[in-house]
Amino acid sequence: MLRIVFLSMLVSVLLIAGCASSPAVTEANTPAPTPVLLSTPTLPVADEWTIKLTHSGGIMGLMRSLEVSSDGKYTVVDERANKTVSGELSESELAELREVVASLDYKDKQKPNPGGCADCFMYDLEIQDGAKNFSIQVDDISLPESGMETLVRFLRELLDSALK
DSSP states (O other), X not given: OHHHHHHHHHHHHHHHHHHSOOTTOOGGGSOOOSSEEOSXXXXXXXXXXXXXXXXXXXXXXXXXXXXXXXXXXXXEEETTTTEEEEEEOOHHHHHHHHHHHHTOOOOOOOOOOTTOXXXXXXXXXXXXXTTEEEEEEEETTTHHHHTOHHHHHHHHHXXXXXXX
């Protein structure tokens, strides 16, 4: 009995210690993960575009993606559930998405995030229009400051409703 209690306490301590930040890592040597600009900061503004959102991470290891084009056609993939859904946005949804894309206000601010975000969701966002390509990676903490939150929220809602 004592052995079971000891093992239970040991496992609990190890789990708690695994979630804590490492004392060897200080704010001075912590990399600034927010936001990560993957290409040119010029947002595409052409009439024809394609947007891809990859939504990953979190405590459950989520891996989902959504690709939508300016004509309203979309494809959603949930790799964990091995599920693919295709569809087309309604006229009102497409109009709202076009408005969101046209009003994007990307902010290239890279504020250090000293605590990190171990269980945050990651959002890889790509917008293409012909020769232009815009890519950014943000997490739950850096999303509000990136200027891309409205678009990511819209795409997440679409992704969630398509997978229901």
